[in-house]
Each structure stands twice: as structure tokens, then as C-alpha cells.
Amino acid sequence: MPPTSNNDLAAVKSYLLGLQDSICAALEAEDGGGRFREDAWERAEGGGGRTRVLADGSVFEKAGVAFSHVHGNQLPPSASAHRPELAGKGWEALGVSVVVHPRNPYVPTAHMNVRMFSAKGNPPTEGPSSSGCTPDSAATKRASPGEATFWFGGGFDLTPFYGFTEDAVHWHRTARAAVAPSGDGIYPRLKKSCDEYFFLRHRGEARGIGGLFFDDFNELGFERSFALARSVGDAFLEAYRPLVARRKATPYGERERQFQLYRRGRYVEFNLVWDRGTLFGLQSGGRTESILMSLPPAVRWDYGWQPEPGSPEARLAEDFLRPRDWAAL
């Protein structure tokens, strides 16, 4: 695998900053009134970010689009538990995260993330790695002196309150088309990873209808792995915006609003109990407000609540919150 250079990192950073800009611009246009406010921040240990939040828009009750680029001289042990050969190395992490909580319960909540991680190769102090060349172990391959180990991660997933088959099909077909140039086996793998990752084990329930998820990805080399990440980032608006446009004016009442607030509780449960990025960030001294930007603006929990059998609320779990090959419908 070719090493990443400073030029490579600069190219990723430039792409991510542009992605943040274009997503913010599109969401503002779709909202028709709300504006993103930016917090630029720095991290004492190195790096920083720009967190943008649109609050109380006409269409979006809360939307967050965050860029961060943080680095350090010594990868903490917690970050290298499964990659002991990287412990103590210099590292950089950069990414864009998007979470959109619409006001109208017929518009689904959406999440997107693209990230890259790089650890600088130091002179080896032990023998060569015994790892093979399978996709999974490639990510942990020992870098040669001066080389950098890198990987990409990200994806997007959709969390509807009321399911619509045509929306689910559009979302997943857009996902499939986005990653098609990366190879035949990629879509089913990233689709399956997404279903597996966004799953609330304590509820036995999917967070939503899935999409794409990948992590520790470098098996195609830098250029093509970066291209995959770009495809995902670029396809997000194409996948999401038509659903917002189609549903944002659908009339709804207190019943639908209450169901939306209740289901947002599941979103909080997933992010705070299971999401690896959130937990790592909170436990390792990340910027709390930027990490928790993902939480919904208003939420409720009702003990033992169950939807009425046969109701639209019951159909969410029955028909949508289970893995299905929507793109093939």
C-alpha cells in the first residue's frame, strides 16, 4: 500500500472543507430560512475544527455539520487497542459529520460521516508484521519507516419515523450507485455493515433503515479508498434532499409529533450507549458540544409505550426497521 503524504492529507482536508460548505448551503436552501452558525475551536493537544449548527429552522429543527482535524504526537493506548503496532505514534484524524433532525415527522432523520485517520510510521522496533493481505488485516499492516498507515471510514444512514417504500428505495439506490465505481462487492458489504452497526442491542431493534457504513478501509490503496469516501460524501445530498423536499410540507398533528419525540429517544440511546465514535470522544476528552451536536433538540421517553397494532406507528418497526435489500425493489 502506498504511503500517504502531506499532499494526500491536504487533498482530504480540502475535500472535507468543501463538503461541509456544500452541505450547509444545500440544507440552508432546503430550509428556506434557517442559517448555520459556526463555532471555530481549537484543541489544546493539537488541531481543531469548525462546528456549524442550524437551530430552529423552518424545515430543520436542528442540523449539525461539523468539520474537525485533530492530531497528536502519541496515539493513546485506547485508540490503538486493536493495533498495538501503532501505539505511541504520531497521528492525524480528520472528518466531516452531519446529523439532521427535521421538524416534520414525515421527513426522516439523516446522518452522514466521512473520516480519515493517519498514523505516522516510526522506525520499527520489532520484527516484521506477520499479518496477511486480507482486507481486514491490511489496515493494521506495519508501515515502513517514514510511511504512514491510513484508513478511511464513514457512511450514511436514514432514520424515518414513518416509513415510505419509495423513500427507502431512493435512499438505498443512491447509496448503491455511489459506491458502484469502487467494485462489485463493495455495496453489499457496506450495506450489511451499516445494518449491523446501527443496531440497538438492548432493544433488539435497528436504528433506522441503514445505508452505507465502512471503517478501517484502505484495501484499495490511497487514491481509490479516498475516491470511495468522496463518493459517499458527495452522494449524501442526492440521497437525502429529495426526501426532504417531498415530505416537508406533509400535514401532521400532535400524534405524529409525539411519536417523533418518542422515537428520537432511540436515537439518543444509540448514540450514547453504542456509538463508538461518541463514546470514544466523550471518554477521551473530545469537545463535548461538538460530539453531542448529534443529539435531537427535543426528546421524550414513555415507560412501556407500544404502538397500536396495525397503526402507522407500528408499521415502522414491522416494515422498515429490519434489514432489507431496498435497492433491489
Next chain:
Amino acid sequence: MPPTSNNDLAAVKSYLLGLQDSICAALEAEDGGGRFREDAWERAEGGGGRTRVLADGSVFEKAGVAFSHVHGNQLPPSASAHRPELAGKGWEALGVSVVVHPRNPYVPTAHMNVRMFSAKGNPPTEGPSSSGCTPDSAATKRASPGEATFWFGGGFDLTPFYGFTEDAVHWHRTARAAVAPSGDGIYPRLKKSCDEYFFLRHRGEARGIGGLFFDDFNELGFERSFALARSVGDAFLEAYRPLVARRKATPYGERERQFQLYRRGRYVEFNLVWDRGTLFGLQSGGRTESILMSLPPAVRWDYGWQPEPGSPEARLAEDFLRPRDWAAL
């Protein structure tokens, strides 16, 4: 340390069931309208519980008072990580948990828990334990064949939205008086443990004004350790009810309500990110609705929100969310 017998377990169970009844009766009386509804449940692996929730009361927006008694033939490795000598043994766990979310923002949120754990001594398969008799290591002392290892845990803590010195003093003096019969050093220790436990590390902020917290407690032998647990359980209403009575009719507006909803977000963050009992329960297949009974009924998150300097909302963090010897005021 004397072993616990079946009689001991029966006595603890009887106490806990009575405690649940008396707390529910007092909260209903204080509410003046709301009624607890009970869910009795069984656990496939052994045991069960009765979860009681009062929803949408006049005074209490949500109150949960749960009893559970669960048991198994083999302690799972995750539960015995710090007590390897207990791995695979038969065990019983029983307790009562209380969480009260009042409607009026001037009434604080309160939490109480009393629990007992017992692991049955199996014939030893290794040499004798090398542990000493310090309080901490006593809990992990190897039980003789047929003996049972036990420990108690619990406490109560208060989470105000608007702080009142007289309320904090009453709460902590009641706590101090409750545990005084257990010995001179107990109160400062349990008070300090509470401040340390109910702390949101990702916010650098206390959950509330604390109270009492103990765990792995058996250093006084069964009878006196059980007496300490009873003192805590019995003192809860004495500590809390006068505060509810004093504040429940205080007029408030939308500003106070919104601050309450916002601060409840911190409660969710603590319970889902840091609370060991919640995480263990959710990750080990506990009854989700009973575990998450603790979550507030309505919550909000606002990115980057800060109270106005000098406002009553700012005084919460400045004057109350920091460890202080309130009982000595």
C-alpha cells in the same frame, strides 16, 4: 464475615418489597392524584420484578419505583471481572430503585437505590485467598464451601434545577443522621463516594448536589451492613418529601420549564454514558424498559447553550454543582 443464609435473603427481600410499597404510597399522597401502575415481569434465566411507574401526575411528571430479584447459576464473567474467585458461581441480586422527575422546575429530581448481591460459595479449587481484611478487599474474600459472599450497595442523590441552600442542607443533614448509627467515619466516606460517582466527566460537572453512595459494602458483617442499607432506604422520603412539599406550588414559567428540560439532558447523559448499573443492565440483556425507567419524560439538547452570567440558571453550576459539606452549614 458471617455467611448469608436463605433467611437473610428473605429478610432483605421482605424489607425491599415493603420499602417499594411505602415509597409508592408516599409519592401518591404527595402527588394528590397520580397513581402508580405496576408491571410484574419474569426473567427467563431466573427471577423477575415489579416495576411501578407513575406517569403524568399533578406533581410528578414521572416517578418510577422498581423492585427486582434476579438470580442465576453462573455469574457471567463481565460481572466478576474484579472478583475472579466468584466467576461461574450461583448468585442472587435484589434491590429497589427510585427515580422521581417532578413537573415543577423548583422541585429537584431525586434518585435512591438499595441493593444486595450474594454469590454462593462453591468448594474452592485453588489455594486460599491472599487478601487482607481491609474494607475493600473484604468484599472479595473467598467464601468457604457453602458460605455466601454478599455485599450491599445504594444511596440517594439529589439533582436540583434551581438550588436552594435550605433544601441542600436538609437533604444532607438527613443523610448524615441516617448513617450516623453505622459509625463515625461512614458519612464522610459515603458523601465523598457520591460526589465522585455522580460526576459527568465529559462535562467536568456534577450531576447534582450528591448525598450518599456505597457499593461492595459488607465490612460491618451482614446484620450491620443490612442495617446501613435500611437506614438509607428509610431516610429517602424523610430527605425528599419536605422539599417536594415546599416547592411544588412555586409559580414558574416557560423559561424555568425550558431550563429544566435542558438540564434533564445531563441526567440522560450521565445515565447512558457513565452509570455502571444502567450500562451493565443494557449490555447484559436486562429488562430495558425497567432500566430506562430512570430517564426523564421530556428532554432537550441545545448546542452550545450557556446561562446568562448572574442568572438563577448560572447559579446552579456556580453555587450548587460543586462538592460542599452542606450538612455542616
